[in-house]
Amino acid sequence: MKDWLTAREIAIEALPDMPADESGVWRVAQREGWNGSSLARKRPGRGGATEYHVSLLPTLAQVAYQQRHIVIELPVKLPKASPETSLSARALEERDARLAIVAAFEKFSRGMQLGYATRVQVFTDKYNAGSLNIEPWALEIIPSLSKRSLARWQSQKRDGKVNALAHDPAQARKGTGVLETAEAGAVRAFMLALIAQQPHLSGHHVRTLCRSEFGDTLKVLSKGVETVIEMPPVRTFQHALKGLKESHKVELLKLTNPDRYRSHMAPAGVGMLRHITEPNQLWQIDASPVDALCTDGRHSVYACIDIATRRSVWLLSRTPRASAVALLIRKAILEWGVPDVIKTDNGSDFVAKDTSRLFLSLGIEAETSDAYSPEQKGHVERVIKTFQHDMATLLPGFVGHSVSDRKAIESRKSFSQRLGETEAEVFGVTLTGPQLQKHVDDWASTIYQHRPHAGLKGATPFAAALASTKPVRKVEQRALDLLLMPVAGDSGQRIVTKRGVRIGGDYYQTATIMPGTAVFVRMDPNDAGRAYAFAQDGAEFLGDAICPNLAGIHPETFHRAAKEIRADLVNEQARDLKADMKRLAKGKPLIERALEVARRDAPNVIPLPKREEPHTTAQIDAAIAALSEQLNPTQPLDAAAAAAHRRLIDDMRAEEEAELVASTDAILMQRRAEIEAERTAHLPANVVALPETAMERYRRALLFRDRMNTGELSAPDAMWLGGYVMSAEFKAQSVIHEDFGDAYLS
Incomplete structure (x- = not known):
């Protein structure tokens, strides 16, 4: 349909409310001001007549022109449909017909100076009256059109729901059959299980088995009402089986023929x-x-x-x-x-x-x-x-790819011809x-x-x-052949003994491998008397292993030669070891070396004297009495004398302890005086030093502890430190130091 017309073409159309001659159309154009609008243009090419857009025509003229020339057909470019929806052929035809009607209405409405409701009313009236040019296939699918349907189709197209325009009456009725809804779907499930277990069951067989399972009547739910019907005829079962096999062909194929499913329908990757x-x-x-x-x-x-x-x-x-x-x-x-x-x-x-x-x-x-x-x-x-x-x-000798192929090849000869022939003769094996x-x-x-x-x-x-330009990794053929040799036993793992390696009841002797070594053994298939011994992981060749009996060698001769090789090998390996042993024997004894190391490891700490107290038992008293008897045997001690003797010993020990404490106190007093002298040595003569504070004593204790860790602390300082760290002052200073860190000492 042309959207641009000249005055002559408008006159030829003889439209309502428009003159039927060219000059009359010119006068209308002059009167309505068409020439000065954007809807008037010069026709390109020779002549250059003025063309007017159909939207300039009066409403009745536009309707008559659209009715005469618009054609309801499938648009050139269809809207994009949703790819995930699978539609039947009937549904696709229904969708395309509705899209064609919507496209025709949009073209009909373009430039028309009417309200939407009026345009819909005019279009549907013309459609139902058959006044529009409609392609037969679209008219066959949609013989009549309502305003509500047209508005709904426009909305679905505008929202991108193109597949929603599709409609298949057969698909709409799908799943509503008698056998599919009977017994709340139990009949349908039972039929599926039957054909999955035995695909060759006929409709008659399935009907008989359903009668055995559900009886001669079925409960069917139709439009919300449950009714009881007699078992449908065989023809109904045949139709139902055909539909079930079609709609569930993938599942049934997987259950009935897994190999065919795997080759035809399983994901191929x-x-x-x-x-x-x-x-x-x-x-x-x-x-x-x-x-x-x-x-x-x-x-x-x-x-x-x-x-x-x-x-x-x-x-x-x-x-x-x-x-x-x-x-x-x-x-x-x-x-x-x-x-x-x-x-x-x-x-x-x-x-x-x-x-x-x-x-x-x-x-x-x-x-x-x-x-x-x-x-x-x-x-x-x-x-x-x-x-x-x-x-x-x-x-020659081809037997076919399957049993049926083999039977067909066999059938090329009659049974009488095959009678008495071997299989090789039947198939021509050469x-x-x-x-x-x-x-x-x-x-x-x-x-x-x-x-x-x-x-x-x-x-x-x-x-x-x-x-390809990629380098090829090659392996020497001899090495590859050796790696293909069979292993001894199941795993190839053996332990070398003084008699060699035992394989299958025979001993394979090797002079270069020490007894106790675990080896991995490969057998030479071309020489039964030879084996190859490797490290357990096979990554190192250790030597040959020979069985004299199987290799054709006199056992005594081979044993003597192996013994000489083993002796030379052991002597060579032990030569350096013997020299090291002699050099070690000439040096310091081992006990002196051990004591020297222990002294280096001992800590540089002077132990403080421990407070002692006497300990006695009846046996200890008896021992003391015996010693006293030895000192003065002519004057035996009685109990009173023994007690007096014991008191004498205790007094002597007390005096020794008092002397030790006094000497310790004297050493500490002397060291304190030295420390005080060191502290006040730099002060002038007219300045009196303040008493030492707790902070100064705590700093000195930390200094002495560092010296003790490096082994530079003297015995008097160690004695002073040992007594100070047990005091309450040191413990209090330590708590404050721990809370505030080293900033406390500055």
Whole structure:
């Protein structure tokens, strides 16, 4: 619909309240002042006639023009819908029809000088009367229009709730069926459990089992009223089962076919390994039976894939075992280098002690996926599938990828033709295991690695590996072969005795390893009489261990040679030790060295004399009497004499203590006089010194204590300090010093 018209075009329309000729329209434009408004413009191009916007026309003319030319159709640019809502096809059509009507009304209202209510009334009347140009698909969905509906749709569009305009009558009735609401939903839950446990149940079977569970009648709630109805017919159950299987297909598939759910519907983890960009950054390994037979039976194929380049290495093995994993890793390392991480599943061959020990020795980080989660190593799963469907299909002896494939291959021959034939003859088996290994290696090197790969953006594994500039970590083949050797027993840990290392009932003798040493032992698979002894962590080679009986050497000759080597080794190690022992014997005795150290450690403290008191018992008195008898045997002492003697001894001890106290007091008095003289020495003769204060005595005590810690305190000062620290004055000064800190001393 054109919004700008010339005077001639307006006259041709013959609109109400407008002249039907061009000159009449010019006069109306002059009279109403249209030419001077912003709604009048010159038509671009040749001629340059004046155009007028339709909003300048009278109301009736605008309505007639809109009715004649407006078309209800889907707008070119739809409003953005909410992405989280899933809508049916019918709901989408309903939404688009309502959006088309709202867009037509907005275009109809543009520039019209009428109130909103009048515009809505005019638009809905024209719509219901069929006066508007409406596309058939929209008219079929919405045959009539009300003012209330139009206002509601406008509001929902304005608020961005576009999906709220969608409406599907079938979805609205969903979940209201008889069997879905019967017995408060118990019938529906029972039916779901039945088809989850046995997906092949028919509608007749489910109806019979529901009669067994709920009886011949069902309670149904309809519009708030509970009614009792007879068990619906089989056809109703068939429709209900179809709806349940469709609406719960994901849950039912997970319960009935977990493998199909995991491969088709479980999260695939797209892009989880995008950080793996360099060769040998991550490998994945796995194994699977080959879908082809060999003359020596069916083999398993071990696959190793480098995630960054998609290169692959393959190894055939009759049975899954850790040695096959080790040989696969050896083959890949010699071809590509040492990887950073290898990811496997939890199979016994991948988590065996030998495999873990090999990873540890090579400095490879081992990573295992969760149990029953093949999607966590999807790259190696996918390359094995490619191998089975691309190469195994071409092999003689191909038995198919499934039981049905195998039956189809067998059916190529009639039963009479197969009668008496072996399995190898039925499937045309001609290859041996080594021949199949060569074909697998050739396929990987000539076909697979030169095939464009979608995960490499169209590049080939060969080109991806060639483009990398990352250095390749290489291992010497001989060292790698030694690390692949089997260990002694389960753990390889042994203790060297004087007879050597015991392995399987035989003793392997080593002259260079001292008895009592714990070693880690690897066996040489090509020489039963030789073993290799390492430190317990395998990081240091200690020497060979030889079993004379298995190595074909005379035991006596070997023992004599080993004894000579051991003697030379021990003598060499003991030579310096003997010299040190002689030098030690010529020096000071050990007891003198110990006493000298003890004297250096003893504290420089003079112990003060302790106050003594006599202690006596009947036995002590008897001993004193015996000593007195020895001094004067001709004059035995009676009890009174003994008591007098004891008093004499006590008096002597008291005198000694008094003399000691007097001497101590004299020393203290002398030291106090010296301290007082030192304190007043700098004063003039006519100045009288004040008595020493408690603060000065406390400072002197701290000074003496520091000297005592350094061993510079004299005996008189130590005696004075010992008596002062027990006084109440020192304790009071210490409390004040602790509260105010060193500022108290300044």
